[in-house]
Amino acid sequence: MPLIDPVTMASTDQASVKSQSVELLPTDLARIFTNVHPVLLLSAYYLRFPALIADPITTLLQSLPILVVLQIAYATLCLPPTGSGTSSKPSKKSKLGVKKADTSPSKAITVFFALILSVFSVPVLAGLQVLFGAPITTHIPQTLLSSSHLALLGVFPLAYVHGSDGSKWREILSVYSPIDEVFGGSLGCFLGAWLGAVPIPLDWDREWQKWPITIVTGAYAGYAVGKLAGTWLLKGKRIEFD
Amino acid sequence: MVPTPVPKPAPGNYNSIAAQYARAKAAKDADDKKKVDGILRENGILERTGKPRHVAERLNEFKAGRFTKDWGWVVGFFVWMLFIHISGIYFFTKGFLLTRLVLDSKSTCAEPPISISKPFKGAGTPEGGCWHPKTFDKAVVIIIDALRYDFTVPFNNISQVGASNPMPAQAYHNSIPFLYDTAIAEPHNAFLLPFIADPPTTTLQRLKGLTTGTLPTFIDAGSNFAGEAIKEDNLLQQLRDAGRKIVHLGDDTWTALFPGYFEEGISKAYDSLNVWDLHTVDTGVTEHILPLLASQRKDEWDVMFAHFLGVDHAGHRYGPNHPAMTMKLQQMNGLMQEIVQNLDDNTLLVVMGDHGMDGKGDHGGESDDEVQAALWMYSKKGIFGRTDPSFVTPPQNAKIRPVNQIDLVPTLALSLGLPIPFNNLGRPIEEAFVGKKGNAWDNLAGVSRMAAAGIKRYQAAYYDAQGINESTIDGSPHDLWGKAEGALISGNGKEQMLRGVYTNFSAFQEETLRICRDLWARFDVPSMILGISILAAGVVALVFHANDNAEADTTEEDIDLEMKERDLELKAISDGKPELLYEENASRSAVKGAIIGTAVGVAAVLVPWGLVGGGSMMDFAVGGGSIGGLVAVLFTKLKTRLRFSNPLPRTVWGWLAAIFTISQSIGFASNSYTIWEDSILLFFITTFGLAAAISSIRIEKHSDRVLAIYHSAAFVALGWIASSSKLCREEQMPWCRSTYYASANSSTSAPWQLLILFIVAAALPSIIKSYYVSSRNYEGFAPVWISWAFRTGLILCAIFWTIDAADDSEWFTGFSSATLKTLRTPIAQTIFAVSIGAGSLAFGSAPPCVSISSSAAPTPGSQITSSSGATVTILGFANTHGSRYFLLVVNVLLAILMVQKPMGAGAIALMSWQILSLLEILDLNTLTSSPIGPVVLALLGSFHFFKTGHQATLSSIQWESAFIPLHTIRYPWSPLLVALNSFGAQILAVSAVPLVALWKQKPRKKGILQSVAAALAWHALYYAVVGLATTMWAGHLRRHLMLYRIFCPKFMTAAAVLVIVDVVGLLVALMGVRWNTISIGEVFGWR
Known part of the structure; x- marks a missing residue:
């Protein structure tokens, strides 16, 4: 492991040490589906919205399989699975035609792994929501379901792309990863969910103010915005705190 | 440095203990001094230039003097800021809190406002009845x-079975x-x-x-503590x-x-x-x-x-x-x-x-x-009687057939044969005048006509006194009066008609009452705008001032530069030109500007005041002074500002601080966000904790990273635990469950809550100790202070509240309530004497929490230096400033804990732990000069205000806290105790603000005073912005239905907090920094 301080290593050769943003699979299908994917997500969400207001628990539960399918499709069609060489350490060679290393795990295994990681992140996300002020004695199914949606949107693609790379995950958790459509989508998803809390206290007495509708809505909208921004606007940028 | 002479033992008393002690102490002092000098010299901080020693000594003295002067300027700025805040609040309040013209007119027996419709014997005399036959003697x-x-x-x-939520x-x-x-x-x-x-x-x-x-x-609301004689007719x-x-x-x-x-x-x-x-x-x-x-x-x-x-x-x-x-x-x-x-x-x-x-x-x-x-x-x-037989059963709830309290006045007056007081707006209660059979409509019409005529007369007099033409007022009830009077004149005394007359006069009274309610909600808008403008300009001045002080302190430490600087300083002193060493600082220029501006402002407005010849001179002077001072300070700030960048935040942290402050302030325009302020604060505090954790993961050094993540997690978890202490306001129902007291309909603590106090007594001193131990500062007075005095105080506090609970629940039937009160009052008095009296004295004289020894073994976390071959260790060197100042916070903490109910004491204890974690987070993430620290402290103060059983409502004031150490009301202590109870969290937070700059700072740190000034300014800025916003919203929403329920109490709370934070910032934070710095300067020399 190179012992270089990532904060102060401006003088060293950045490209060789710093992680790079994720590139899409170099196929037309990937380029098309990555644009279709947020449209599908948002329109599915829009269609289910009346049902979500009427019965959040059932709707969130029923839409989970759809979300799983959409996310798996997006990941397998568009994203390089972990270990395929395009995610963390890109080299000229891989771009020059060496298709896929035989040593990398199959897409199915990666999908399975990413799903497992997403499931494990659900209680963590639910715990975070409680720390932010979500009810702890009531509304437990709602909180768990909203966490599941957050996990599938925000954690699953990252897990698919980055696998169990510890240093990469440290970068992701410290929000220092270079922005790309995967990381941007995740960031947008969580920021959106955070902003989704804003309308809850208002005394408008609207059904859609019910827990956790605004959070999930914010997450979906934020995911789409973040993904777009990660693809076009902010690609490769890093968030500096100071 | 001048070597300390070893005192000779007193002659003839060679072996006395005192003499031995003096000798030993002198020897030790000299030894300590040598060690310190050695260390400092090795660090290159002390002179090695061969200048004569007395020059260095003089430089040191000069620097001590310079600190005192600079401190004076910093204090000066915050005193001026306090004046600006009070002035702004004063002008706003003057225009906002409703005032009513008090008329001196009196009703007289012989002159009813309208001729009596049905003459009776003895009319116009108190014996027979002035305006109505006397019914009762x-x-x-x-x-x-x-x-x-x-x-x-x-x-x-049984009657509640139908209800969805049957209540026992x-x-x-x-x-x-x-x-x-x-x-x-x-x-x-x-x-x-x-x-x-x-x-x-x-x-x-x-x-x-x-x-x-x-x-x-x-405007009357505040005077409940001291009544004043009624001058109106009554x-x-x-x-x-x-x-x-x-x-x-x-x-x-x-x-x-x-x-x-x-x-x-x-x-x-x-x-x-x-x-x-x-x-x-x-x-x-x-x-x-x-x-x-x-x-x-x-x-x-x-x-x-x-x-x-x-x-x-x-x-x-x-x-x-x-x-x-x-x-x-x-x-x-x-x-x-x-x-x-x-x-x-x-x-x-x-x-x-x-x-x-x-x-x-x-x-x-x-x-x-x-x-x-x-x-x-x-x-x-x-x-x-009753106008309807079904009215015999009193209403099931207060929504049915209510009467106004003012209706009692005409009812009593007419029943006792008196004239109705001139200012009365009430109407006679019909049950008292409708007669046994419930059909005396003529009498009812007569009394309601009499009362209505009185109201009409009063209205005319009121408009007259104000110089308003009554007919210009919208919705004048003139029509209603005409209708009622017309019905009476044209009618012939039939029941139906009289009933109509009664209804019409009642409608007139109702309408007039409504208009009066509106009229007395007449605001003095120019005065309100003046107040808001002063507060707004004060916020801008504070932003600039905070930035100026923060920028002054960003210079990197460089040992060579310091050496050169030191040489120049010594030269200046030996040349006899100490004036070269004065540096222009932000506080001094601002205070000078404020003084000149205020003087010019006062002078300038006195001329128009003399010309106008009206209004209070005081108002004019305060207004002119505020505006003049603000203009001058802003001018000074903008002039220097050209050299610096704009005052907008430049880092994620700066933006986070700004977002917390501004978004919350905007939120106060909505009654929902005002009602749910406590939840919003928890949301922000958790957000900061999460951001701190994210930032902490970036720390490269493994041990620091683990510590920083731990403290971030602790910060969030503690805040969340504290959030379980809730006292719901009415508007939060039914989505909130109060936990502060034993039940929602109680204001006593549950017995299990007493356990919190004992847990706090057992755990809190150890927790504080752990923060001292980690930086090797559990030295000097710290052990006695924290583990002994503080813990004893906490145990006494727990005993006090146990006795109090015993009194409330009558556990000890053998003791009377008075005995228990006599028993517990001295306990509270002792705690106050220790924490405020003895604690302050001790803080003034305490040495730094460090230990200087010549232990050979190098110890991590300490300053190790070799001086002429010997290894000398100063334990706790790295946190000399912070660890000593925190002793003052411990004093404040004890005083606040004493006046809180058990649940509130738990919240305050969690808050103090959160403060310590916050300080570690700030240090590990090098955020000590960022506005985020002081702003998060302000968030903590505001958050725990709610967690100590308060809300931004008048009814949540815990008046009984005035009696904790006293038997009766005593000024000024009783209001101070209530303030300490209400705003304890904010007081603790502002007392801890200097720690943002002082924590983990070694002695002779440069620019420490500017850092403290910046931190205090950021902290005050949060409250100033909230104060400005709530003031603006209260003014803007002055016709809002929820004005008195939500916006006005919030404005009053914010204004009170702003002034209290300013005052405590001066009296505790800045005074504490002065003592602290002088004490450390005396030991380690000045920088």
């Missing part, structure tokens, strides 16, 4: 303070059934009605309303003018309002504010009232006012749902029965509550529970 008016309407109506579960009977239900039962059994002798108070529902304002018949205005004045003898018993607010009105000798006033005492007043009144009712003493009085306080005090102390309340109500029930038995036929008996109480037994606001009191009138004459 005598009256007994009994006020059962805080008698809520639902206390008096029967409650049974509470302690306050069915305990005073006499009033209701009599109203049903003897409808001609008695009636019971809901009696709606006009807010503010404090006793003083209520008594004004109940005797003058007019609406109180908000019932008591009319009684006195008519030669009636008035007796008063009970609450001494009456004697403050009506000095000299009452018969001496037989009247008896009792202290009204000792809310811990449930019985003295009631027993006293009972003792005196019954003998006076006896027939042989009938001549001694005509009208009697008896004011019982037990129910109110039981509410304040325990909340309504407590056995003490049941007992109190039952006692009142029995007493009323007894009074009725002793009543003669010509005496009218009125029993009423002056206001209700909320779920915790407090009052002051305008929630339903606070305004819904009960009114019961009784006489043996049998003249009461």
Whole structure:
């Protein structure tokens, strides 16, 4: 492991040490589906919205399989699975035609792994929501379901792309990863969910103010915005705190 | 440095202990000094330049003097800021808090406002009845303070079965059934009605309303602690003018309002504010009232006012749902029965509550529970009637057929044959005038016409006095008057017609009352705008000032540069030109600008004041001074600012601080965000904790990273645990469950909550100790202070509250309440004496929490230096400033913990732990010069304000905290104690603000005063922005339905917090920094 301080290593050769943003699979299908994917997500969400207001628990539960399918499709069609060489350490060679290393795990295994990681992140996300002020004695199914949606949107693609790379995950958790459509989508998803809390206290007495509708809505909208921004606007940028 | 001479032992006393000690101490001092010098010299901080020593000494002295002067400028700036804040709040309040013109006119017996429609014998004389035939010769008016309407109506579960949420009977239900039962059994002798108070529902304002018949205005609300005589026309004045003898018993607010009105000798006033005492007043009144009712003493009085306080005090102390309340109500029930038995036929008996109480037994606001009191009138004459037979049953709840409290004034006045007081806006209560059969419409029409005419006359006089043409007022009730009068003239006395007349006059009264409510909500908008502008300009000045001080402190430490600087300094001193060493600093230029500007401003406005010749000179001077000072300071700041960048945040942290402050301030424009402020603060605090954790993961050094993540997690977790302490305001229901007290209808703590205090006593000192130990600062006074004095104080505090709970719940039947009070008061006094008195003295003289030793083994976390071959260790060197200053915070903490209820003490303890974690987070993430630290401290202060059982409402003030160390109200201590209880969290937060700059700072750190000034300015900025925003919103939403329920209390809370934070920042934070820096400077030399 190179012992270089990532904060102060401006003088060293950045490209060789710093992680790079994720590139899409170099196929037309990937380029098309990555644009279709947020449209599908948002329109599915829009269609289910009346049902979500009427019965959040059932709707969130029923839409989970759809979300799983959409996310798996997006990941397998568009994203390089972990270990395929395009995610963390890109080299000229891989771009020059060496298709896929035989040593990398199959897409199915990666999908399975990413799903497992997403499931494990659900209680963590639910715990975070409680720390932010979500009810702890009531509304437990709602909180768990909203966490599941957050996990599938925000954690699953990252897990698919980055696998169990510890240093990469440290970068992701410290929000220092270079922005790309995967990381941007995740960031947008969580920021959106955070902003989704804003309308809850208002005394408008609207059904859609019910827990956790605004959070999930914010997450979906934020995911789409973040993904777009990660693809076009902010690609490769890093968030500096100071 | 001059070597310390070793004192020679006193002759002839060679082996005395004192001499030995002196020698040993001198030797040790010299030794210590040498060690320190050695270390400092090795570090290159002390002179090696070969300059004569006395120059260095002089430089040191000069620097000590320079610190004191600079400190003076910093203080000067914050004093000026305090003045600006007070001035802004003053001008806004002057225009915002409603004022009403008090008219001196009096009603007279011989001059009714309109000719009497149906002449009667003796009209126009007090004997026969001034404006209406006198019905009663005598009256007994009994006020059962805080008698809520639902206390008096029967409650049974069977009738509630249909309700979705059946509630069991509470302690306050069915305990005073006499009033209701009599109203049903003897409808001609008695009636019971809901009696709606006009807010503010404090006793003083209520008594004004109940005797003058007019609406109180908000400006009165603050004067509950010290009443003032009523100058307006009122019932008591009319009684006195008519030669009636008035007796008063009970609450001494009456004697403050009506000095000299009452018969001496037989009247008896009792202290009204000792809310811990449930019985003295009631027993006293009972003792005196019954003998006076006896027939042989009938001549001694005509009208009697008896004011019982037990129910109110039981509410304040325990909340309504407590056995003490049941007992109190039952006692009142029995007493009323007894009074009725002793009543003669010509005496009218009125029993009423002056206001209700909320779920915790407090009052002051305008929630339903606070305004819904009960009114019961009784006489043996049998003249009461109902306009509808079904009205015999008193209303099931206070929403049905309520009467206004001011309606009592014309009712009493006409019944006793007196003129209605000039300012009255109420209307006669129909039950008292409609006659036994419920068909005396002519009488009812007559009295309502008389009252309406009085109102009309008053209105005309009021408009006249204000110079307003009445007809220009929108929706003038003139039409209604014309209609009513017309109906009377054209009619021929038929019941139907008279009924119509009565309805029309009542409509006129209602409409006029509505208009008056609006009219007295007439705001002085220019004054409000002036106040807002001053506050806004103050915010801008504070932003600039904070930035200036923060920028001054960003210079990197460079040992070579420091050496060169040091040489120059020494040269300047030896050349005798110390003036070269003065550096221009932000505070000095700002204060100079403020002084000049204020002087010019005051001078400039005095000219127009002289020309206009009106208005208060004080107002003009304060306004001119504020504007002049602000203009000058902003000018100074902008001039220097050209050299620097713009004041907008430049980092994620700066933006986060700005977003927290600004988004919350915008939110206060919405009643929802104001109501849910506590949840929003938790959201922000968790957000900061999460951001801190994210930032901490970026830390490269493994041990630091782990620590920083741990502290971030602890910070969030502690805040979340504290959030479980809740005291819900009415508007939060039903989505909130109060946990602060034993139950939602109680204001006493549950027994298990006492456990919190003992846990705090056991754990908190150890937690603080762990933060000292980690930086090797558990040295000097720290062990005695934290683990001994502080812990003892906490144990005593726990004992105090245990005795208090024992008193509340009567655990020890062997001890009387008085004994328990005598037992616990000295405990509280001791804690205050230790924390404030002895603690401050000790803080002034405490050495730094470091230990200087020559231990050979190198110890991590300490400063190790070799001096001439010897290894010297200063334990705790790295946190010299912070660890010593925190001792002051411990003192403040103890004083605050003492005045909090057990749940609140738990919250404050968690808060102090959060502060320590925050300081570590800031240090590990190098955020000590960022605004985020002071702003998060302000968030913590605001958050824990709610967690210590408060809300931005008047009724959540825990008045009883005034009695914790005292037996009676004593100025100025009682208000100070209530402030310490209410704003304890904010006071603790601002006391800890200097730590943002001081924590983990070694001695002789450069620019420490600027860092403190910046931190304090950022901190004050949060409150100033919130204060400005709530002021603006209250002004903007002045016609909003929720103004008095939500926006006005929030504005008042924010304004009070702003001033308190400014004052504590000066008195505790800056004074503490002065002592701290001087003490450290004396040991380690000045920088």
